[in-house]
Amino acid sequence: MSFGQPEVYDDDARPRLLGRRGASQAAAAAACLVLGLGLISGAVTGSWLIGDSGEEGSRSTFSTAGSLWHSVxxxxxxxxxxxxxxxxxxxxxxxxxxxxxxxxxxxxxxxxxxxxxxxxxxxxxxxxxxxxxxxxxxxxxxxxxxxxxxxxxxxxxxxxxxxxxxxxxxxxxxxxxxxxxxxxxxxxxxxxxxxxxxxxxxxxxxxxxxxxxxxxxxxxxxxxxxxxxxxxxxxxxxxxxxxxxxxxxxxxxxxxxxxxxxxxxxxxxx
Structure with a gap:
């Protein structure tokens, strides 16, 4: 799915496209994108390391159920x-x-x-x-x-x-x-x-x-x-x-x- 580029306004209230922003703005946006992807990747990796996944939860539930005969x-x-x-x-x-x-x-x-x-x-x-x-x-x-x-x-x-x-x-x-x-x-x-x-x-x-x-x-x-x-x-x-x-x-x-x-x-x- 693609979207048209929204318009913003410069200091003279003239419309300009976001795609025409300056090199510094583009660089800043790219840096934010990289940082965001890094945070997401880190979060996902962290959840795997601590076993916070549906599959792990299912295994834990299955194991717990098997021990109820002597714990309940x-x-x-x-x-x-x-x-x-x-x-x-x-x-x-x-x-x-x-x-x-x-x-x-x-x-x-x-x-x-x-x-x-x-x-x-x-x-x-x-x-x-x-x-x-x-x-x-x-x-x-x-x-x-x-x-x-x-x-x-x-x-x-x-x-x-x-x-x-x-x-x-x-x-x-x-x-x-x-x-x-x-x-x-x-x-x-x-x-x-x-x-x-x-x-x-x-x-x-x-x-x-x-x-x-x-x-x-x-x-x-x-x-x-x-x-x-x-x-x-x-x-x-x-x-x-x-x-x-x-x-x-x-x-x-x-x-x-x-x-x-x-x-x-x-x-x-x-």
Whole structure:
């Protein structure tokens, strides 16, 4: 884009073009230009030296997220009570109460073999799980946070694979529940899984998942991915009971709390 040369006035109030200014004025302008470019270059170089760039910030956030499993209290990762405003069927509100927290562990016996194999490329640093029940204690839902050992490209690769191959919708890749004794989830086993969701994050080394079922221990012959069970025209028993909403709603809110904890940790002064 080019602009016409603006007019100014000399001492006799006659118009003259800026391009006709004297040699001294041109030299002064050139000096200012060089000085300005030097200041800008110095500022940019300084920001690189101190790591003040978006890429560096992303790496720092990713690293911070991976350490939350041992630096954040369990009540912040899995709150005792989770409010699900509008999370139920038809936009109904939900309230989930935590009834059990599993000891933090590895992943050796935490997943069915096929899901363990699918998740193997990103490794397992730590697995945190908690089980919740709804306000009526009719349903139980286990939500999990798998902290991996992968870097950002590794998480992106796994997320792309899950999306392209639709691995999060395969019933043979359902997560396992955490059935705590002496709780409403005591009978929540493999055969009781009704709806589930698995989310592979790309901005953090974490896989978030949830699986829901009935609290009375009934078996389920037709489990559905939460996304399918939440469809308005879904007619399966899990869909009619709102178990897709239970799994998806709780997983979404735990993931939201995780992101909030990452922001809080990265904003703290070092």
């Amino acid at each position: 209290p369990v009540d912040q990762l899995f709150p005792p009570t989770v409010q699900g405003k509008g999370a139920g069927p038809g936009g109904a509100d939900r309230t989930w109460t935590r009834i059990a927290v599993a000891p933090d562990s590895g992943c050796e016996d935490a997943f069915d073999p096929l899901l363990r194999k699918a998740l193997a490329p990103v490794g397992c640093e730590r697995l945190l799980r908690a089980t919740y029940t709804d306000a009526t204690q009719s349903y139980v839902t286990t939500v999990g946070l798998l902290f991996t050992t992968a870097d950002a490209p590794g998480m992106t690769s796994l997320a792309n694979r899950f999306r392209k191959e639709r691995l999060d919708r395969r019933s043979d890749l359902m997560p396992l529940p955490y059935a705590a004794k002496n709780t409403p989830a005591a009978d929540f086993g493999r055969g009781q899984r009704a709806a589930w969701t698995v989310s592979v994050l790309t901005e953090a080394p974490v896989v978030v998942y949830a699986v829901s079922g009935w609290a009375d221990g009934r078996t389920v012959d037709d489990p559905q991915p939460a996304e399918d069970a939440m469809e308005p025209n879904a007619t399966t028993a899990p869909a009619q009971a709102g178990l897709g909403n239970e799994a998806q709603g709780l997983a979404d809110r735990v993931e939201r709390d995780l992101r909030r904890n990452v922001r809080s940790a990265t904003e703290q002064p070092s």
